[in-house]
Amino acid sequence: MRRFFLGLALAAALALPAAAQPLRVVMNLELQVLDPIITTSNVTRAYAYLVFDTLISMDSEGRYHPQMLEGWESSPDGLTWTFRLRPGLAWHDGAPVTAEDCVASLRRWGRRDGLGSRLMAASRGLRVVDERTFVLELAQPFSQVIEAIGKPAAQIPFMMPARMAATDPTRPVTETVGSGPYTFSREEWRPGDRAIFRRNPAYRPRPEPANGLAGGKVAHLDRIDFVSLPDPATRVAALQAGEADYVEYVPTDFIARLSRDRNIRLVSPRPIAQIMGAIAINHIHPPFDKPILRRALQQALDQGEILAGLGLPSSMTLPWCQSIFMCGGPYASEAGTEALRQPGLERARALLREGGYANEPVVFLHSTDSVTINPMALVIIDRLQRAGFNVDVVASDYSSQAQRRLSREPPGRGGWSLMPVVFTGFDILNPLAHYAVAYNCTNNYPGWYCDPTMTPLVDEFAREPDAKRRLALAGEIQRHVHENGLMAFTGQFSVPAAHRAEIDGVLPVGFPVFWNMRRAGR
Numbered sequence: 360m361r362r363f364f365l366g367l368a369l370a371a372a373l374a375l376p377a378a379a380q381p382l383r384v385v386m387n388l389e390l391q392v393l394d395p396i397i398t399t400s401n402v403t404r405a406y407a408y409l410v411f412d413t414l415i416s417m418d419s420e421g422r423y424h425p426q427m428l429e430g431w432e433s434s435p436d437g438l439t440w441t442f443r444l445r446p447g448l449a450w451h452d453g454a455p456v457t458a459e460d461c462v463a464s465l466r467r468w469g470r471r472d473g474l475g476s477r478l479m480a481a482s483r484g485l486r487v488v489d490e491r492t493f494v495l496e497l498a499q500p501f502s503q504v505i506e507a508i509g510k511p512a513a514q515i516p517f518m519m520p521a522r523m524a525a526t527d528p529t530r531p532v533t534e535t536v537g538s539g540p541y542t543f544s545r546e547e548w549r550p551g552d553r554a555i556f557r558r559n560p561a562y563r564p565r566p567e568p569a570n571g572l573a574g575g576k577v578a579h580l581d582r583i584d585f586v587s588l589p590d591p592a593t594r595v596a597a598l599q600a601g602e603a604d605y606v607e608y609v610p611t612d613f614i615a616r617l618s619r620d621r622n623i624r625l626v627s628p629r630p631i632a633q634i635m636g637a638i639a640i641n642h643i644h645p646p647f648d649k650p651i652l653r654r655a656l657q658q659a660l661d662q663g664e665i666l667a668g669l670g671l672p673s674s675m676t677l678p679w680c681q682s683i684f685m686c687g688g689p690y691a692s693e694a695g696t697e698a699l700r701q702p703g704l705e706r707a708r709a710l711l712r713e714g715g716y717a718n719e720p721v722v723f724l725h726s727t728d729s730v731t732i733n734p735m736a737l738v739i740i741d742r743l744q745r746a747g748f749n750v751d752v753v754a755s756d757y758s759s760q761a762q763r764r765l766s767r768e769p770p771g772r773g774g775w776s777l778m779p780v781v782f783t784g785f786d787i788l789n790p791l792a793h794y795a796v797a798y799n800c801t802n803n804y805p806g807w808y809c810d811p812t813m814t815p816l817v818d819e820f821a822r823e824p825d826a827k828r829r830l831a832l833a834g835e836i837q838r839h840v841h842e843n844g845l846m847a848f849t850g851q852f853s854v855p856a857a858h859r860a861e862i863d864g865v866l867p868v869g870f871p872v873f874w875n876m877r878r879a880g881r
């Protein structure tokens with residue numbers, strides 16, 4: 360029945376001019392949350408890049424450029440930063456974007472995001488100068504001002520009207536008013552079925568060509584639909600039949616088939632935008648409140664075997680990568696990886712005995728609807744059981760698991776022990792934004808890890824102006840993450856997106872952005 364109605368929709372779309380035909384997008388996960396400040400979900404990030412905009416953006420080489428800003432300047436001592444907005448920016452409700460809105464948005468983001476909170480902690484304050492100008496005054500040196508405001512991942516500093524930014528950062532905003540290239544049709548939103556975006560006719564893109572997340576965000580398409588197709592095989596069939604135009608992640612079993620289809624194009628990201636698999640660990644409840652048992656977990660994980668479970672071509676995986684900042688990234692390092700180079704189940708069993716493991720249940724949150732997490736999780740579960748962990752698998756959709764992961768209750772009373780996750784390189788390139796570093800001893804990230812001895816290194820990294828010294832500090836930070844088992848890493852890989860061949864202008868940034876795309880005229 361779903362295929363029948365999709366076929367009707369396709370027939371209707373073909374009667375429209377090319378620009379008016381909706382771009383039908385199948386995301387890996389369902390859109391559930393409409394506030395990018397309270398979640399790190401990739402689908403919410405895709406939604407937010409359509410609806411909102413950022414002050415600063417990163418290009419495909421990792422360089423930062425003004426986006427909503429006309430530009431910025433800093434004082435000679437680096438303690439005063441002046442930012443000026445481009446003229447003519449407007450919210451979707453027609454009101455002008457002001458410096459007051461931006462200051463309020465940065466303050467809300469800074470109360471939630473790891474890197475943002477560090478920036479705010481180093482600041483005397485933010486103040487409005489005039490309608491288009493605001494100033495950030497630092498109380499102490501901070502080497503990552505532009506990197507923080509231009510961060511492309513996790514809690515991204517998207518700009519919102521001041522009335523929305525006044526919302527407590529632990530609660531989602533109730534409006535969807537941004538200034539981005541598309542508007543969100545909330546009244547037509549049907550979770551689990553369809554989310555509809557329409558071109559914002561008032562949006563004024565930058566004049567530069569699109570490059571990564573920077574440059575002109577030109578909305579060529581009048582409408583974009585996020586369409587729900589939970590079954591991986593159905594996604595591929597819809598793409599090949601022309602009933603879907605873009606699939607965020609190609610199910611790995613179908614990569615070879617789609618690569619031979621002349622009507623389909625695969626999009627593979629650059630190394631810094633590839634994916635790193637990881638396991639979030641609950642540090643506040645047994646058994647993983649003990650560092651030695653977290654090290655036993657590390658020894659139970661064989662990256663080669665886990666990545667083989669994805670069924671990817673060898674060109675899309677790295678045989679081994681324990682650089683927490685991505686192999687190929689600017690802070691790539693082998694510091695602290697010595698004990699992880701030859702993991703083994705016998706080593707894991709020995710550490711379980713040494714650590715006094717008492718067969719406590721390990722509540723494992725298994726996200727069955729993710730084409731990347733699900734196959735890796737199956738291998739991880741098997742290896743943990745073979746190592747001797749008493750694994751209690753809770754299988755459900757990712758959104759439900761992400762909600763349960765917020766619980767601080769013991770694992771047996773609605774809490775959890777382990778949850779496999781995936782990050783793009785954009786999420787973890789910078790030590791101050793990395794999930795296993797930025798939230799150290801803050802209680803602001805599920806897992807609630809704390810290594811007090813790492814804190815001075817992170818603080819020094821934030822202050823250090825010399826790039827070579829920052830590289831050395833990143834290596835020492837990585838050593839602490841590995842040696843204390845703050846998070847476990849399951850390997851670096853890439854899963855291509857796929858789109859119909861008639862879609863031009865796709866930007867390979869590692870996650871879907873839809874400006875610059877156009878449909879070739881029929």
